Amino acid sequence: MLSKESIERILTAALSHGGDFSEVYIERSKQSSVSLLNGVVEGTGSSLDCGIGIRILEGDKCVYVFSNDLYHEEKLIRMAQNASASLAGTPDGKTVYLEPQMEYFSQKYEIAPTAVSKSERVRKLRAASETAKAYSALITQTSASTADVEKDVWIANSDGLYVKDHRCRTRIMIQAISSSNEDKQYGYFGPGSGEGYEFFENYDIDALATEAARIATTMIDAKPCPSGKMPVVIGNGFGGVIFHEACGHALEATAVGIKSSYFTDMQGKQIASPIVTAYDDAKIAKEWGSYEIDDEGTASTTNLLIKDGILNSYLIDKIGSRRMGQSSTGCARRQNYSFAPTSRMSNTFIAAGSSKKEDIIADTEYGIYAANMGGGSVDTSTGEFNFAVNEAYMIRNGMICEPVKGATLIGKGNEVLMNIDRVGDDLKLAQGICGSVSGNIPVDVGQPTIRVSEITVGGQA
């Protein structure tokens, strides 16, 4: 590892030719995974990643260099000097001195994942695979896996900040596949946590396997989903992906800071139906998307994004704060050292409302009930988003009826938020991976059951 003095020399070198701020991010992480197909271990891996990213800012200009050579200080200093030279500014001849190191524990685990053998994980995964297989004769394949990462990061910058953070995340993935003639359908869940091995130990993987098998067998009988504009009731938990895509990304300084987002200059204005209040909260204990400090070393926050339909706050990182003239909201994140950090989401959700799920369904004469959602994407300039529905049913006369498959929901972010006309009281979070400019990061999405009065449903029928 690089010493404090080495880091000081690198940070100083990074300002030698230009730049008003320099930052070093170092990480060392151990990752391990094991996967079973049809109850048999067919894959397992272990890897050690390490690297350093050096960032220099001059105004809102950014220079980023990275390497995984942590042993040759001269080489890193040369990289930092060259990076600084590309800014060709006026060096202020600053020598960087770091404060004493502060230590953080973004995840406080009880049992380190590396401390427990893989065969323990295999035992639980095998039992879950058997449960899914036994659910129905229609289940023809199962896959079950775990992945965990223990990561130490060090962040230091020319303001003197010097912090170390311990991070740990664990995840279980279960898939059940049903077959009937040519058709194959699946049920999938991938819960994750900011806990250690105890997450695997305490989680009811069997119940999850049963639920995955239930979806797979339900959807194999499903008819193609109808298409056109109609009301859609979106289930709680992973249903929150609609807010993540339709709104969350467009609130990131990455888009707002360069005025490309459709929510630019909308602070204090109504952007959603008055029954919508939403947060990005990185401080929820043990959650998959939580952290104590972000990847710029800023303390995490509970960020009230929308209050009663009014846009309250954006997601702002350091460059965003320079562009927008507002403080950082502690949301700078990156997949690893090979990405410069930028404004990202953590645990983003629509807050609980007052409606009961049963009443929302009962109030809907015709439409779709999207019980479980898949992934999606968005263009933050035009607002156009899309996402897939993994488990869906027709609603007729206020009743949930037959299952329908192959539905995709599309729309424009600003329109869909205004069209939310019911918000349930059953808030739930769900875990996923969000991909954007600074790589793939763990995030939670979430919401209670909501209804969108009109949205385009794309199906084969």
Added chain:
Amino acid sequence: MDKQIREYIELLLKEAEKAGFIESEVYYDSDASMSISAREGKIIQYENSDTTALSFRGLFNGQMGYASTEDIQKDMIPFLLSQAKDNCGVLEVKESITVYEGDKEYPEFNGFSEDLEALTYDQMAEYALSLEKALLAFDSRIEAVDDCYTMYSSGEVYIANSKGMICESKDNSFDVYIGCRAKEGDDVQTYGKGWSYTHLSEFDIDSCVKDVGSRVIAKLGAAPIPSVKTSIVLDKKAAHSLLASFVGSFSAEAIQKGLSRLCGKQDEVIANDKITLIDEGMIDGSPLCLPFDAEGVSAKRTVLIDKGVFKSPLHNRKTALVDGVMTTGNASRGGAKGAIGISPSNLYIENGEYSLDDLFKKMDNGVYITALHGLHAGINSISGDFSLMSEGFVIKDGMIGDPVNQITIADNFFDVLMKVDALGNDVEYFSPEATHIQSPSLLIPDVSVAGE
């Protein structure tokens, strides 16, 4: 190839033998890149990187265990060997395959261009600034160029094993991406596109700008159309992205695991007789080649679909052994970290006979789909079902009409293979726009379009 790294790998293989591994192999890759982004007439971001990763795999107690590291120091050798050995203890599928002894000959490959290596920061910055400036000047409705970068990258792959096989290769490329935003009234449209060049002489700022500029302007005023079942012409770019989403079905691994609809379909008709699907490890002149696959097997040519008949899936040595055939040389790994899997090299549907205009004329009325979105979510990769947000243009009486957006198209990939009515002749194998999976534009009848 760095001499120190070569010695390190030799030492690792020796230590592996001492540790009791019957066979072992090391896969090493290193990458370096420099990228420069321009916005509002300034260089806004500059990135430079230099990374390496090394993966070890070894046969122990009849299992092949993997471990990888980015920290390439002598003291990491015990970590790699102990992790790989532990992983052997967990695996339950008996490993039938051993490391490869290598081929006698490999195709010649020169993927490293010296004129690209000579690119400087100043040159690349100038290109990025010029691209942005020219695109903004292309049409006053182009409001901003939100993404504009030039990137030089180079990489090296080195595989060595206990059977004495050594495969090494290096390549480089110069990439350009421009994405912009156009506005007319309240209507905002975006379009972005990338190119990858193997020689600097191929790069032409004006043609890049004209391509992106004219496409974004053409999208202005786009609106949904009523839901309808209709014929579509799927543009080659959209057809390529659809094919890429379902290409996993052609992997022998997926077929053997029962995770492909092509299970048990070999030598059966799975597509219209107009369709021939080919994979080539090396296409003369193509930038997307490697003379060997991730196991060190020399590049091959495989016919997957011959005039509608499914002839062969893509194999690595392990799946080939199961099926009792020769490998097709499609072993792959997602960087040094991944285990060996299967992926296509240069996969393409052979050209048909129609120009794009003739496809429109043949269709007469329908929709020309130029892009598909949400491919990571809106598909069932096993059954072939898809429902995807799309955009394009109305085709009326064989002519391009109004732009369309906010629609979905839904169908089944395998049904599409059967019902394709006509194929375009527009696959360009060697252009800087080429990706490693390609399709001509396709005329497809009876597709569900959801809109208003």
